[in-house]
Amino acid sequence: MKLFLTTTIFTIIGAILVGVEVSYGESFIYPEQGQSQAQQTQDLRECNQQAREQTDFDPTKPMSQKESQDPQAQRQRQQRIQAYNQALTTCLKSRGYTIR
16 A cells, blocks of 8 residues: 555656656655545645745756756755755645655
């Protein structure tokens, strides 16, 4: 069940964040309060939106070619990705999910 759930959630993340550099790597998202699949999808969608608003960062927007060649712009993007990931993680945890 956990593998299915994890695969499903990462599929949802992929659908929401197509082509995004944001990744949990080897992390897993566990629903700790018996959330239904529909609730998990809704929570992930809402947390994604909240993280975007809090960080003023849209992870689906790719870097321009000029930015991708600028080391400072790359560092700034990595910082923004980390801030976005933290906001997303905080939101999911507040809704009863464990991120490992």
